[in-house]
Amino acid sequence: MNKQEELLVQVLEECLEEDLSFVPPEREIARKHRFSESFEQAMQKLLEEISHRSGEKEIQRHFLPRYGQWAACILVFCVCGWLFYQVSGQIGSKDAAPAEIDESQAFDSAAGEAEDAGEGNEQAAEESGTLQEETSDLTTAEGGQVYCGRTVYPAEIQDVPESLEGVTTLVNCPVLDEENPVLMLTIGNVGEEDIRYLNRYDLEVWLEDAWYRIPAEKETEGEWLTLEAGMAVDEEIDLSKYQIDYDASQYRLVTYVEQDVLGVEFTFGEVFKKTMEETERN
Amino acid sequence: MFLFLALLDSPEEQEKFTEIYDQYRHFMWYVANQKLQDEHLAEDAVQEAFLALTRHLDQVEDVHSPRTRKFLATIVRSKAVDILRKRGPEEELEKYLVSEKGEGDILEQYLVKENYHHLISCILELEDSYRVIFEYKYMYQMGDAQIGDILGISAKNVNVRYFRARKKLQKMIQKEVGCLE
Numbered sequence: 001m002n003k004q005e006e007l008l009v010q011v012l013e014e015c016l017e018e019d020l021s022f023v024p025p026e027r028e029i030a031r032k033h034r035f036s037e038s039f040e041q042a043m044q045k046l047l048e049e050i051s052h053r054s055g056e057k058e059i060q061r062h063f064l065p066r067y068g069q070w071a072a073c074i075l076v077f078c079v080c081g082w083l084f085y086q087v088s089g090q091i092g093s094k095d096a097a098p099a100e101i102d103e104s105q106a107f108d109s110a111a112g113e114a115e116d117a118g119e120g121n122e123q124a125a126e127e128s129g130t131l132q133e134e135t136s137d138l139t140t141a142e143g144g145q146v147y148c149g150r151t152v153y154p155a156e157i158q159d160v161p162e163s164l165e166g167v168t169t170l171v172n173c174p175v176l177d178e179e180n181p182v183l184m185l186t187i188g189n190v191g192e193e194d195i196r197y198l199n200r201y202d203l204e205v206w207l208e209d210a211w212y213r214i215p216a217e218k219e220t221e222g223e224w225l226t227l228e229a230g231m232a233v234d235e236e237i238d239l240s241k242y243q244i245d246y247d248a249s250q251y252r253l254v255t256y257v258e259q260d261v262l263g264v265e266f267t268f269g270e271v272f273k274k275t276m277e278e279t280e281r282n
Numbered sequence: 283m284f285l286f287l288a289l290l291d292s293p294e295e296q297e298k299f300t301e302i303y304d305q306y307r308h309f310m311w312y313v314a315n316q317k318l319q320d321e322h323l324a325e326d327a328v329q330e331a332f333l334a335l336t337r338h339l340d341q342v343e344d345v346h347s348p349r350t351r352k353f354l355a356t357i358v359r360s361k362a363v364d365i366l367r368k369r370g371p372e373e374e375l376e377k378y379l380v381s382e383k384g385e386g387d388i389l390e391q392y393l394v395k396e397n398y399h400h401l402i403s404c405i406l407e408l409e410d411s412y413r414v415i416f417e418y419k420y421m422y423q424m425g426d427a428q429i430g431d432i433l434g435i436s437a438k439n440v441n442v443r444y445f446r447a448r449k450k451l452q453k454m455i456q457k458e459v460g461c462l463e
Contacts (some may be wrong), residue, residue, distance in 0.1 A: 003395035011398065014416065016352050020313075029308040033315075039325040043303065046332065050296050101413045167324040194304060226304060 006221055019199040030231055040199075044223055145207050148243045152212040155204050160211075160263035166191025167257050169264045175272045178246045181239035183266065185253050198222045198256035202234065203242060204263070206250040214242060221257075247271060292401060301345045303332065309351070310358040317362040317410065327361040334432045336349070336362070341422055353422060360414040360433055367411065389452040395460060402453040412447035 001009070023029075035043075138204045144151035162169060172184040189195050200222025227233055237253065244251070252265040267275075291294050310331055315324035333356055335342075393401070405413060418429045426437035426444075433440065 004390050007393050007395065007398070011401045011405055011416055012413075012421050013352070015402060015413075016355065018406070019350065020355055023309060026305065026308045029312045033308065033311060033321065035307070036313070036322065039329060042329055043332065046329075046336075047300060047303065050299060050336070063322065065443070085451060135416075147413075222390050228304070234436060 001079070019069060027174070027228070030228065034233075040225060041223065044204065044225070055101070066098045073149075082216075095121045106123045123213065127212065145212055145249075147205065147207060147212065147214070150215075150243070152207075152214055153234075155165050155202070155211040155254070157254075157261050158211055160252070160261050162264050164257075164260055164264065166193070166264065167195055167260070169253075169260055171253065171264050171266050174266045176239075176266055177270050178268050178270060179244075181244075181268075183237055184266065185237055185255070186232050187227065187255055187257065189227045189229055192229050194226050194228050195258055196224045197227050197233070197258075198226050199235070200256070201255040203239070203244075204252050204254055205248050206252075214244065217241060236259070249275075291332055295339050295342070297334065298342060301336065302350070303344065305345065306351065306354050309331075310354055312361045313355050314358045317359060318365060322367055324362070327365055330361040330364070331358040331437060331460065337431060338424075338428065341424075352417075353379060356414055356417045357432060359410050360418075363411045363414065364433065373420075389448045389455075392452065392455040397455060400455055400458045402407065404451060404458055407454065408447075408451060412443070412450055413449050415444050416451075 026203050083227045089235040144153045146152075166189065168190055169171055169189070172186070176183055185201060187197055200220055202215045203216070205214055206212075225233075246268045247270070250267050250272055252263045254261060256262075307328060310328045311324050314322060314327035314331075318324050318327065331354070335354070338357075341353055344350060405416075408416075417430065418424045418432070424432075426440040430437045430440045435443075
């Protein structure tokens with residue numbers, strides 16, 4: 001590169017630096033702009049494809065005949081031999097498997113019986129009325145409940161925290177107006193590392209004794225997105241799209257972050273008013 | 283798309299790409315939006331830029347370096363220019379034709395330290411379609427074929443555009459220096 005070209009590089013660098021000096025920090029831009037769903041989907045797909053192709057390439061690289069035909073032949077022979085060894089080993093272990101399963105089942109069954117016996121002794125000490133009540137509650141929780149003309153089933157996870165170390169959820173309006181049932185769910189990454197969250201949420205209602213999941217009109221699997229450290233994401237939720245009973249005592253929105261499940265509760269104005277009145281009376 | 287991705291053939295490159303995406307996607311969108319003044323078109327430019335990046339990831343040594351930031355800005359700007367060109371090809375063609383008229387290539391004569399500030403103001407005023415060619419060629423030392431691959435044009439067309447860019451810059455400096463003289 002000659003002196004003139006070096007000077008041009010210097011000028012170009014300075015100009016670009018000047019242009020980019022007006023660009024705010026990444027976090028500030030992220031706060032103001034949220035990428036469209038189609039963009040997120042396309043990029044997610046691209047990242048997944050990269051991951052997939054990378055794996056394929058690794059395999060291809062190992063099997064390319066770059067080390068000569070002999071090397072390839074020996075490799076294939078070794079792989080085939082190893083596969084044969086593995087397959088024959090599996091067949092052998094399958095033959096032995098039923099006996100092992102029987103043994104483990106017998107052990108589990110025996111352990112279960114012992115536990116049941118222990119519980120039975122404890123329960124025998126309690127009054128029969130209490131026992132019936134507990135049994136009734138259990139049946140309700142395990143089975144479905146009729147809610148707004150359809151059967152809803154208990155949520156898989158009943159105890160769901162509102163926040164965990166590094167991540168928190170909240171709704172902008174814990175007491176909602178029945179005439180405008182729109183609320184904003186916020187997931188905040190208060191930790192120092194990026195987290196992955198599912199851009200889908202579940203709506204659950206509290207009925208008598210447990211949380212029940214209300215099926216969405218259109219069930220979607222959702223997508224895992226990245227939430228940068230120190231950032232928050234808002235999701236506007238219009239509850240008028242759900243068939244819900246505004247007189248039910250409590251609702252919650254359940255979100256999925258990394259391996260964890262988080263939930264945030266809310267209620268409707270009339271129910272809240274009644275609850276407050278009852279509390280005052282008591 | 284598979285053709286583009288075929289070049290990312292190691293887990294390290296894959297990791298690098300993901301890191302760039304996580305760290306710079308908003309920055310790239312902002313740069314594109316400055317040019318396009320349209321949020322959705324800016325997203326298209328970012329997407330195109332990332333696709334192009336899969337083929338030229340070797341240009342990125344350190345994800346966190348200022349050079350990488352500049353390189354990404356160049357790519358996304360060139361994609362934004364491309365989107366603008368597609369929206370108004372006639373106008374762009376006219377620009378090229380106008381810039382072709384004039385005298386021989388004596389740009390080298392003007393590339394001297396004494397003209398440093400004039401050069402700065404001229405480059406800042408130069409259309410992005412030309413400026414990115416200079417950036418690719420001089421800042422990132424890329425060949426015509428590589429530039430053509432990013433811009434989606436042939437190496438020959440890159441060369442044509444490069445000489446037009448030189449002429450345009452030369453004309454601008456001549457005017458700038460002449461005004462002050």
